[in-house]
Amino acid sequence: MTQRLDPWGQVKIEDYRKLFDEFGIESFEKFKNRFSENRYVRRGIVFGHRDFDKIVSAIDSKKPYVMITGLMPSGKFHFGHKMVAEQMIWHQKLGAEIYVCVADMESYLMRGISFEDARKIAVDEYLTNYIALGLTEKNLHVYFQSDYVVAYYRFRDSLSGKATLNELKAIYGELTPSKIFSVFTQVADILHVQLGGFSGKVPTVVPVGPDQDPHIRLTRDIASKLDLIQPSSTYHKFMTGLQGGKMSSSDPKSHIALTEDLPSAKKKLMGAKTGGRATAEEQKKLGGVPEECAVYELMVYHLVEDDKELLGIHDSCTSEGLSCGECKKVCWEKLEKFLTEHQVRRQNGKKAVENLIRIIQP
Amino acid sequence: MTQRLDPWGQVKIEDYRKLFDEFGIESFEKFKNRFSENRYVRRGIVFGHRDFDKIVSAIDSKKPYVMITGLMPSGKFHFGHKMVAEQMIWHQKLGAEIYVCVADMESYLMRGISFEDARKIAVDEYLTNYIALGLTEKNLHVYFQSDYVVAYYRFRDSLSGKATLNELKAIYGELTPSKIFSVFTQVADILHVQLGGFSGKVPTVVPVGPDQDPHIRLTRDIASKLDLIQPSSTYHKFMTGLQGGKMSSSDPKSHIALTEDLPSAKKKLMGAKTGGRATAEEQKKLGGVPEECAVYELMVYHLVEDDKELLGIHDSCTSEGLSCGECKKVCWEKLEKFLTEHQVRRQNGKKAVENLIRIIQP
Numbered sequence: 001m002t003q004r005l006d007p008w009g010q011v012k013i014e015d016y017r018k019l020f021d022e023f024g025i026e027s028f029e030k031f032k033n034r035f036s037e038n039r040y041v042r043r044g045i046v047f048g049h050r051d052f053d054k055i056v057s058a059i060d061s062k063k064p065y066v067m068i069t070g071l072m073p074s075g076k077f078h079f080g081h082k083m084v085a086e087q088m089i090w091h092q093k094l095g096a097e098i099y100v101c102v103a104d105m106e107s108y109l110m111r112g113i114s115f116e117d118a119r120k121i122a123v124d125e126y127l128t129n130y131i132a133l134g135l136t137e138k139n140l141h142v143y144f145q146s147d148y149v150v151a152y153y154r155f156r157d158s159l160s161g162k163a164t165l166n167e168l169k170a171i172y173g174e175l176t177p178s179k180i181f182s183v184f185t186q187v188a189d190i191l192h193v194q195l196g197g198f199s200g201k202v203p204t205v206v207p208v209g210p211d212q213d214p215h216i217r218l219t220r221d222i223a224s225k226l227d228l229i230q231p232s233s234t235y236h237k238f239m240t241g242l243q244g245g246k247m248s249s250s251d252p253k254s255h256i257a258l259t260e261d262l263p264s265a266k267k268k269l270m271g272a273k274t275g276g277r278a279t280a281e282e283q284k285k286l287g288g289v290p291e292e293c294a295v296y297e298l299m300v301y302h303l304v305e306d307d308k309e310l311l312g313i314h315d316s317c318t319s320e321g322l323s324c325g326e327c328k329k330v331c332w333e334k335l336e337k338f339l340t341e342h343q344v345r346r347q348n349g350k351k352a353v354e355n356l357i358r359i360i361q362p
Numbered sequence: 363m364t365q366r367l368d369p370w371g372q373v374k375i376e377d378y379r380k381l382f383d384e385f386g387i388e389s390f391e392k393f394k395n396r397f398s399e400n401r402y403v404r405r406g407i408v409f410g411h412r413d414f415d416k417i418v419s420a421i422d423s424k425k426p427y428v429m430i431t432g433l434m435p436s437g438k439f440h441f442g443h444k445m446v447a448e449q450m451i452w453h454q455k456l457g458a459e460i461y462v463c464v465a466d467m468e469s470y471l472m473r474g475i476s477f478e479d480a481r482k483i484a485v486d487e488y489l490t491n492y493i494a495l496g497l498t499e500k501n502l503h504v505y506f507q508s509d510y511v512v513a514y515y516r517f518r519d520s521l522s523g524k525a526t527l528n529e530l531k532a533i534y535g536e537l538t539p540s541k542i543f544s545v546f547t548q549v550a551d552i553l554h555v556q557l558g559g560f561s562g563k564v565p566t567v568v569p570v571g572p573d574q575d576p577h578i579r580l581t582r583d584i585a586s587k588l589d590l591i592q593p594s595s596t597y598h599k600f601m602t603g604l605q606g607g608k609m610s611s612s613d614p615k616s617h618i619a620l621t622e623d624l625p626s627a628k629k630k631l632m633g634a635k636t637g638g639r640a641t642a643e644e645q646k647k648l649g650g651v652p653e654e655c656a657v658y659e660l661m662v663y664h665l666v667e668d669d670k671e672l673l674g675i676h677d678s679c680t681s682e683g684l685s686c687g688e689c690k691k692v693c694w695e696k697l698e699k700f701l702t703e704h705q706v707r708r709q710n711g712k713k714a715v716e717n718l719i720r721i722i723q724p
Contacts, residue, residue, distance in 0.1 A: 105519050115516070146516045153515040154477070154508045157467050157547070160539040168539065177522040177530065177542055184539065185519070 016047055016237065019210050023217070025050060025235055038090050040083065040236060042307070043300055046207070048235035050216060054203040055232050059094050066193045066204040067091035068099040070186070072107050073121040075249030076257035077129045079302055080239040087207045087236070089134045097139045097199050100130070101189045105145035109178040115146050127356055129258050131349035132342055142356050145185055151197055156188035162222045171214045186215045187222055194228045204231040209238055239301060242272040242294045256298075256335070258342055265339055269295065269332055275317070276324035284321035290314050295324070295331050303334040378409055378599060381572055385579070387412060387597055400452050402445065402598060404669070405662055408569070410597035412578060416565040417594050421456050428555045428566040429453035430461040432548070434469050435483040437611025438619035439491045441664055442601040449569045449598070451496045459501045459561050462492070463551045467507035471540040477508050489718055491620050493711035494704055504718050507547055513559055518550035524584045533576045548577045549584055556590045566593040571600055601663060604634040604656045618660075618697070620704055627701055631657065631694055637679070638686035646683035652676050657686070657693050665696040 019025045025048040028041065034056065035041045058065035069088060071081075092098050104118035113121075127142065143152075160180075168175055168183060190206055193199045206216060213235070220230040241247040241254030248254050256265050275289030275296065290296040296317070304310045313330070316322035381387045387410040390403065396418065397403045420427035431450060433443075454460050466480035475483075489504065505514075522542075530537055530545060552568055555561045568578060575597070582592040603609040603616030610616050618627050637651030637658065652658040658679070666672045675692070678684035 105516070108520060109523055146519070147512050150509050150512075150515075153512075154467070157508070157543050158470060160543040161471055163539060165537060165539060176527060177525060177546065180539055180542055181519055181522040181546075184543075 016210065016235075019048060019213070019235070023213055025210070025213065026052075028052070028234065031056065038087075039305060040087065040301075044237075045083070045301060046087070046234050046236045048210070049233060050220070051230060051232040052205065052234060054229070055205045058203050062095065064199065064202045065096050066099060066199050066202055067096040068101065068190055068193055068204060068206055069208075070101040070103045070106075070189055071122060071126045072103045072111075073118040073126065074107055074111060074113055075121070075125075076252070076255070076259065077125040078247065078249060078255035078257050079298065080247045080255065081126070081129070081249075082133065082258060083236060083239065083301055084207060085130050085133045085135065087234070088130065091205065091207075092135060092139065096205070097193075097202075098135070098141065099189075099193050099199075100127075100140070100142045102126075102142065102144045103185075103189075104147075105185055106182045108146070109182055115144075118146075119144065123353060125259070128346055128349055128353045129342075131352045131356065132258075132345035137352065137355055140356070145189070151195065152188060152192050155192050155195060156184055159184050159187055159191075159222060162225050163218065167218075167221075171218055183215070183218065187219045190215070190219045190231050191223055191226070191228055194223075201229055203229055205234060206231055207234045207236065210235050240294055240297055242268055244273045244294070258339070259346070260339065262336060262339060265335060266332055269298075269335060270328055272298075272328070274324040274327075280323065283323060287318040287321060288324065288327075290317050293317075293324075295328055299331055299334070303331065303338060378572065378597075381410060381575070381597070385575055387572070387575065388414075390414070390596065393418065400449075401667060402449065402663075406599075407445070407663060408449070408596050408598045410572070411595060412582070413592060413594040414567065414596060416591070417567045420565050424457065426561065426564045427458050428461060428561050428564055429458040430463065430552055430555055430566060430568055431570075432463040432465040432468075432551055433484060433488045434465045434473075435480040435488065436469055436473060436475055437483070437487075438614070438617070438621065439487040440609065440611060440617035440619050441660065442609045442617065443488070443491070443611075444495065444620060445598060445601065445663055446569060447492050447495050447497065449596070450492065453567065453569075454497060454501065458567070459555075459564075460497070460503065461551075461555055461561075462489075462502070462504045464488075464504065464506045465547075465551075466509075467547055468544045470508070471544050477506075480508075481506065485715060487621070490708055490711055490715045491704075493714045493718065494620075494707035499714065499717055502718070507551070513557065514550060514554050517554050517557060518546055521546050521549055521553075521584060524587050525580065529580075529583075533580055545577070545580065549581045552577070552581045552593050553585055553588070553590055556585075563591055565591055567596060568593055569596045569598065572597050602656055602659055604630055606635045606656070620701070621708070622701065624698060624701060627697060628694055631660075631697060632690055634690070636686040636689070642685065645685060649680040649683060650686065650689075652679045655679075655686075657690055661693055661696065665693065665700060 020027060028047050028049050031052060032041055040046045055065055067088065069084060088098055102118065102122045104115055104122065107113040107118050108115060165175065168180065172179065172183065190204065193204055194201050208216065216231070216233045223230045239247045241251070242256070243253055245254065256268050272294045275291065275293035277283040277286055277288065296313070299310060299313060304313065313327070317327060382389060390409050390411050393414060394403055402408045417427055429450060431446060450460055464480065464484045466477055466484065469475040469480050470477060527537065530542065534541065534545065552566065555566055556563045570578065578593070578595045585592045601609045603613065604618070605615055607616065615630070618630050634656045637653065637655035639645040639648055639650065658675070661672060661675060666675065675689070679689065
């Protein structure tokens with residue numbers, strides 16, 4: 001049976017490799033050396049792509065390209081979001097024009113979040129954290145789906161003639177009018193940047209989780225019908241929740257927010273699920289399983305830049321019987337430092353965010 | 363079997379009375395005396411309504427109300443369109459705020475007409491003729507579906523959560539994504555006028571042909587879910603084509619355009635299908651059938667204001683054996699006078715149209 005990826009459902013993809021065979025996503029392996037400065041690439045967290053060669057060509061020949069990403073304004077900005085933010089910053093440094101779509105129409109239609117709430121969350125959580133993490137105003141466009149330019153709405157509506165209901169059903173399963181509106185909105189988000197008056201017909205890359213691939217497939221299909229450049233995409237693994245399962249903004253126990261106060265962050269970290277054994281003796285004898293450890297994952301994704309240091313932690317766990325308690329202390333030192341510094345950067349970033357909001361038109 | 367009205371199909375409604383029973387449209391009979399100055403009301407051409415009492419109350423108490431109508435910019439403005447234009451002018455005189463929606467997104471999605479062509483047709487054909495017929499700039503809003511204010515697009519998208527696919531299927535039959543976009547666009551056209559920033563929550567009337575009733579039913583249903591005033595509607599009969607069948611802008615032989623040159627108009631009138639008998643003898647003996655005559659219909663709808671004069675023509679046909687040739691001559695005199703005068707008024711109206719286009723935002 002074909003695995004169907006549902007962008008609006010709970011995602012549990014046991015084996016990312018399946019995506020290569022079933023949906024034609026290609027391995028990112030061949031770009032690892034080229035972009036080894038990026039720890040997400042280096043560590044295989046960005047694991048797949050479609051048509052990323054186009055982007056590499058643009059980078060190498062210093063030609064313009066676009067990176068577009070959407071943010072769904074719901075809940076707190078956590079370490080899962082930070083991973084995406086860092087990819088935005090990476091592309092910005094590589095020379096991309098950055099588009100950030102606040103998916104407030106989608107959050108309204110699919111989750112009933114009011115436009116006012118969405119706007120506040122987008123600014124206070126997402127945009128302020130982006131800036132604090134290092135995104136700059138240069139070549140940056142931020143827009144709200146519910147409040148943009150007429151050319152965008154006109155383009156989006158006209159896209160509705162480019163796919164049939166059966167095509168949509170094959171990709172998304174059960175449909176509702178809202179879902180159909182959301183789908184074409186997503187397609188317009190990705191493709192409108194290629195129109196005149198925006199960035200024009202240049203390569204575009206969309207960094208997504210594999211659950212978003214249906215949108216990418218449909219968008220690439222529609223792009224070819226419109227004589228636009230088929231957008232490229234990269235695929236990253238999801239972070240695991242602190243208790244296992246999915247890291248989700250709607251479940252505070254599953255994540256640490258970047259604005260979390262330190263006692264709460266410490267408590268969550270200390271209570272996180274690890275790859276430790278049932279008893280101290282077993283741990284000493286067998287070693288832990290870092291691959292199943294939310295604490296180790298936090299260090300892999302975010303807190304340890306140096307691969308050697310990371311490998312050291314890994315080996316201490318598997319061979320030297322490092323206890324989970326000791327390891328969490330090491331991790332907490334790093335986390336505490338990051339959160340403290342980040343929260344200062346957030347304060348400094350608030351004025352820049354006001355500017356961001358001003359530049360909301362392309 | 364339930365009769366389904368299809369707003370995008372060819373319409374042939376044999377018995378308008380059926381609509382009263384099957385769809386709950388009410389007879390306009392009770393308003394005939396109240397609005398006898400309007401020949402479309404007086405002659406039963408406006409034959410039905412939903413909730414028109416709300417509009418009468420507004421008129422009687424001099425409270426604000428809105429009339430909204432859409433124009434589909436395709437082809438020439440003909441006498442069928444003139445009937446709608448006169449209803450707009452009637453409501454404007456009665457005190458209504460008038461909204462004219464240029465349905466250029468619908469004409470693009472459903473008929474493939476480019477936005478540029480649609481704009482040109484809307485201005486040169488529809489708007490210029492409206493002005494020449496007597497519509498004034500007072501309380502008038504003209505907008506294009508593809509080029510309006512963000513509040514409209516936001517409202518329209520948010521409407522997509524207010525009906526299910528099954529509800530839409532029950533009303534419209536087979537669906538496509540474009541049709542779904544068109545449907546919610548129509549609903550937004552009618553309801554957005556009640557939002558703050560437009561005309562606010564006031565009664566709204568939409569004069570339509572019975573084929574448009576599906577939109578009215580859906581719109582009234584959605585209005586009730588949004589705590590807006592359910593819009594009222596009036597229903598008019600369609601004009602018959604000059605050769606029988608439907609009067610249509612896409613078939614030049616079926617209509618006389620208001621910009622038609624006189625020789626062509628005369629030729630079409632002289633070749634029009636009448637209610638005459640096969641031979642002159644039969645005509646003398648039995649009389650003609652004005653109810654089946656496109657020429658008589660033109661006089662009923664447009665060219666003869668005086669009921670007594672009209673009755674005279676009717677009786678000459680049925681009892682005095684007036685020949686179709688003679689009758690057409692009478693009709694041509696009236697038509698020639700109207701077209702000549704109208705084409706002068708059109709020239710004078712061109713500047714007013716430029717102003718109309720300027721006032722395109724609410």
